[in-house]
Amino acid sequence: GQNIDQPTEMTATEGAIVQINCTYQTSGFNGLFWYQQHAGEAPTFLSYNVLDGLEEKGRFSSFLSRSKGYSYLLLKELQMKDSASYLCAVRATDKLIFGTGTRLQVFP
Protein backbone atom coordinates (compact mmCIF):
# COMPACT_ATOMS: atom_id res chain seq x y z
CA GLY A 1 0.00 0.00 0.00
CA GLN A 2 0.91 3.65 -0.05
CA ASN A 3 1.56 5.36 3.23
CA ILE A 4 2.90 8.67 4.47
CA ASP A 5 3.53 9.19 8.17
CA GLN A 6 4.20 12.39 10.04
CA PRO A 7 3.62 13.38 13.67
CA THR A 8 0.16 14.70 14.42
CA GLU A 9 1.19 17.62 16.60
CA MET A 10 4.31 19.45 17.70
CA THR A 11 4.94 22.46 19.89
CA ALA A 12 7.91 24.81 19.97
CA THR A 13 8.97 28.18 21.33
CA GLU A 14 9.39 31.39 19.39
CA GLY A 15 12.97 31.74 18.15
CA ALA A 16 13.70 28.01 18.39
CA ILE A 17 14.32 25.40 15.70
CA VAL A 18 11.91 22.58 14.95
CA GLN A 19 12.23 19.52 12.70
CA ILE A 20 9.12 17.86 11.27
CA ASN A 21 9.73 14.33 10.01
CA CYS A 22 7.97 12.48 7.24
CA THR A 23 8.39 8.83 6.25
CA TYR A 24 6.81 7.34 3.17
CA GLN A 25 6.16 4.12 1.31
CA THR A 26 4.76 4.67 -2.15
CA SER A 27 4.58 2.94 -5.51
CA GLY A 28 6.99 5.03 -7.50
CA PHE A 29 8.64 8.23 -6.42
CA ASN A 30 8.81 11.44 -8.39
CA GLY A 31 9.52 13.96 -5.69
CA LEU A 32 8.42 15.10 -2.27
CA PHE A 33 6.66 18.35 -1.48
CA TRP A 34 6.10 20.27 1.73
CA TYR A 35 3.11 22.58 2.09
CA GLN A 36 2.08 24.94 4.86
CA GLN A 37 -1.58 25.34 5.70
CA HIS A 38 -2.92 27.91 8.14
CA ALA A 39 -6.28 27.16 9.71
CA GLY A 40 -9.09 27.86 7.29
CA GLU A 41 -6.75 28.61 4.40
CA ALA A 42 -5.40 26.79 1.35
CA PRO A 43 -2.09 24.89 1.47
CA THR A 44 0.82 26.96 0.18
CA PHE A 45 3.93 25.47 -1.41
CA LEU A 46 7.11 25.47 0.68
CA SER A 47 9.61 23.13 -0.95
CA TYR A 48 10.26 20.33 -3.41
CA ASN A 49 12.93 17.61 -3.20
CA VAL A 50 13.57 14.99 -5.84
CA LEU A 51 17.25 14.28 -5.21
CA ASP A 52 18.85 13.29 -1.92
CA GLY A 53 20.14 16.10 0.20
CA LEU A 54 19.21 19.39 1.76
CA GLU A 55 17.38 22.25 0.06
CA GLU A 56 17.56 25.55 1.91
CA LYS A 57 15.18 28.43 1.40
CA GLY A 58 15.47 31.19 3.96
CA ARG A 59 14.35 30.02 7.39
CA PHE A 60 13.01 26.77 5.94
CA SER A 61 15.05 23.78 4.80
CA SER A 62 13.94 20.39 3.54
CA PHE A 63 15.92 17.17 3.46
CA LEU A 64 15.34 13.97 1.51
CA SER A 65 16.75 10.46 1.71
CA ARG A 66 15.17 8.32 -0.99
CA SER A 67 16.86 5.11 0.16
CA LYS A 68 15.32 5.53 3.62
CA GLY A 69 11.96 6.87 2.45
CA TYR A 70 12.49 9.83 4.75
CA SER A 71 12.26 13.58 4.66
CA TYR A 72 12.23 16.39 7.17
CA LEU A 73 11.29 20.04 7.16
CA LEU A 74 13.47 22.25 9.34
CA LEU A 75 12.14 25.58 10.53
CA LYS A 76 14.61 28.00 12.11
CA GLU A 77 14.09 31.17 14.12
CA LEU A 78 10.47 30.26 14.69
CA GLN A 79 7.90 33.01 14.59
CA MET A 80 4.34 33.03 15.88
CA LYS A 81 3.07 33.13 12.29
CA ASP A 82 4.68 29.71 11.71
CA SER A 83 1.86 28.15 13.75
CA ALA A 84 0.15 26.07 11.07
CA SER A 85 -0.19 22.56 9.71
CA TYR A 86 2.68 21.24 7.61
CA LEU A 87 1.79 18.71 4.95
CA CYS A 88 4.20 16.22 3.46
CA ALA A 89 3.20 15.00 -0.01
CA VAL A 90 4.81 12.44 -2.31
CA ARG A 91 4.36 12.38 -6.05
CA ALA A 92 3.90 8.65 -6.63
CA THR A 93 3.53 7.02 -10.03
CA ASP A 94 0.23 8.62 -10.91
CA LYS A 95 -0.79 11.07 -8.21
CA LEU A 96 0.18 13.30 -5.32
CA ILE A 97 -0.34 11.57 -1.98
CA PHE A 98 -0.57 13.64 1.19
CA GLY A 99 0.16 12.80 4.78
CA THR A 100 -2.41 13.87 7.34
CA GLY A 101 -0.25 16.83 8.33
CA THR A 102 1.63 18.00 11.42
CA ARG A 103 0.01 20.75 13.44
CA LEU A 104 2.74 23.02 14.80
CA GLN A 105 2.00 25.43 17.64
CA VAL A 106 4.56 28.11 18.39
CA PHE A 107 4.42 29.63 21.85
CA PRO A 108 5.97 32.96 22.93
Added chain:
Amino acid sequence: KAGVTQTPRYLIKTRGQQVTLSCSPISGHRSVSWYQQTPGQGLQFLFEYFSETQRNKGNFPGRFSGRQFSNSRSEMNVSTLELGDSALYLCASSRDYSKEETQYFGPGTRLLVL
Protein backbone atom coordinates in the same frame (compact mmCIF):
# COMPACT_ATOMS: atom_id res chain seq x y z
CA LYS B 1 -0.76 36.90 -11.54
CA ALA B 2 -4.07 35.86 -10.01
CA GLY B 3 -4.12 32.65 -8.03
CA VAL B 4 -6.44 29.68 -8.23
CA THR B 5 -10.04 30.69 -7.61
CA GLN B 6 -12.87 28.48 -6.46
CA THR B 7 -16.58 29.14 -6.27
CA PRO B 8 -18.61 29.04 -4.21
CA ARG B 9 -16.56 29.37 -1.02
CA TYR B 10 -19.27 27.96 1.22
CA LEU B 11 -22.19 25.71 0.52
CA ILE B 12 -24.89 24.04 2.57
CA LYS B 13 -26.86 21.17 1.06
CA THR B 14 -29.10 18.39 2.30
CA ARG B 15 -28.69 14.65 1.84
CA GLY B 16 -29.67 13.42 -1.58
CA GLN B 17 -29.02 16.70 -3.36
CA GLN B 18 -26.26 17.27 -5.86
CA VAL B 19 -23.64 19.98 -6.00
CA THR B 20 -21.30 21.48 -8.59
CA LEU B 21 -18.08 23.20 -7.60
CA SER B 22 -16.00 25.36 -9.91
CA CYS B 23 -12.27 25.99 -10.17
CA SER B 24 -10.36 28.49 -12.31
CA PRO B 25 -6.63 27.70 -12.51
CA ILE B 26 -3.77 30.15 -12.57
CA SER B 27 -3.49 31.71 -16.01
CA GLY B 28 -1.36 29.48 -18.22
CA HIS B 29 -1.82 26.41 -16.04
CA ARG B 30 -3.35 23.50 -17.87
CA SER B 31 -3.55 20.80 -15.22
CA VAL B 32 -6.18 20.81 -12.48
CA SER B 33 -6.46 18.41 -9.55
CA TRP B 34 -9.20 18.07 -6.97
CA TYR B 35 -8.86 16.99 -3.34
CA GLN B 36 -11.17 16.36 -0.43
CA GLN B 37 -9.90 17.45 2.97
CA THR B 38 -11.42 16.24 6.23
CA PRO B 39 -9.96 16.47 9.76
CA GLY B 40 -9.47 12.74 10.11
CA GLN B 41 -8.31 11.79 6.62
CA GLY B 42 -6.26 14.78 5.51
CA LEU B 43 -6.13 15.55 1.78
CA GLN B 44 -7.52 12.76 -0.36
CA PHE B 45 -6.95 12.85 -4.11
CA LEU B 46 -10.13 12.88 -6.20
CA PHE B 47 -9.00 13.32 -9.81
CA GLU B 48 -6.67 15.17 -12.13
CA TYR B 49 -7.47 16.76 -15.48
CA PHE B 50 -5.23 17.89 -18.30
CA SER B 51 -6.29 19.03 -21.75
CA GLU B 52 -9.93 18.27 -20.95
CA THR B 53 -9.09 14.65 -20.17
CA GLN B 54 -9.16 12.90 -16.82
CA ARG B 55 -5.63 11.59 -16.33
CA ASN B 56 -5.88 10.06 -12.88
CA LYS B 57 -8.60 9.16 -10.43
CA GLY B 58 -8.58 8.50 -6.70
CA ASN B 59 -10.59 5.95 -4.75
CA PHE B 60 -13.90 7.73 -4.57
CA PRO B 61 -17.32 6.39 -5.60
CA GLY B 62 -18.84 7.21 -8.96
CA ARG B 63 -21.00 9.90 -7.32
CA PHE B 64 -17.93 12.10 -7.63
CA SER B 65 -17.26 13.29 -11.15
CA GLY B 66 -15.54 16.13 -12.87
CA ARG B 67 -14.67 17.73 -16.14
CA GLN B 68 -12.35 20.29 -17.62
CA PHE B 69 -13.14 22.85 -20.26
CA SER B 70 -11.03 24.10 -23.16
CA ASN B 71 -9.99 27.17 -21.13
CA SER B 72 -8.66 24.81 -18.40
CA ARG B 73 -11.41 25.72 -15.96
CA SER B 74 -12.73 22.69 -14.14
CA GLU B 75 -15.86 21.61 -12.35
CA MET B 76 -16.55 18.76 -10.02
CA ASN B 77 -19.95 17.33 -9.27
CA VAL B 78 -21.15 15.25 -6.37
CA SER B 79 -24.52 13.58 -6.77
CA THR B 80 -26.76 12.06 -4.11
CA LEU B 81 -24.94 13.82 -1.29
CA GLU B 82 -24.24 11.97 1.94
CA LEU B 83 -23.44 13.38 5.37
CA GLY B 84 -19.88 12.09 5.00
CA ASP B 85 -19.33 14.31 1.98
CA SER B 86 -19.07 17.31 4.30
CA ALA B 87 -15.53 18.52 3.75
CA LEU B 88 -13.29 21.17 2.31
CA TYR B 89 -12.85 20.61 -1.43
CA LEU B 90 -9.60 21.96 -2.75
CA CYS B 91 -8.59 22.53 -6.32
CA ALA B 92 -4.95 22.81 -7.34
CA SER B 93 -3.43 23.82 -10.65
CA SER B 94 -0.04 23.23 -12.23
CA ARG B 95 1.52 24.37 -15.48
CA ASP B 96 1.66 20.99 -17.08
CA TYR B 97 0.92 17.33 -16.59
CA SER B 98 4.37 16.49 -15.33
CA LYS B 99 5.40 14.58 -12.26
CA GLU B 100 7.72 17.36 -11.11
CA GLU B 101 5.26 20.19 -11.42
CA THR B 102 4.29 22.06 -8.27
CA GLN B 103 0.59 22.29 -7.54
CA TYR B 104 -0.86 25.59 -6.32
CA PHE B 105 -4.02 25.45 -4.30
CA GLY B 106 -7.17 27.53 -4.33
CA PRO B 107 -8.95 28.63 -1.12
CA GLY B 108 -11.36 25.72 -1.30
CA THR B 109 -15.09 25.25 -1.12
CA ARG B 110 -16.41 24.26 2.29
CA LEU B 111 -19.39 21.95 1.83
CA LEU B 112 -21.74 21.11 4.67
CA VAL B 113 -24.29 18.35 4.10
CA LEU B 114 -27.21 18.29 6.53
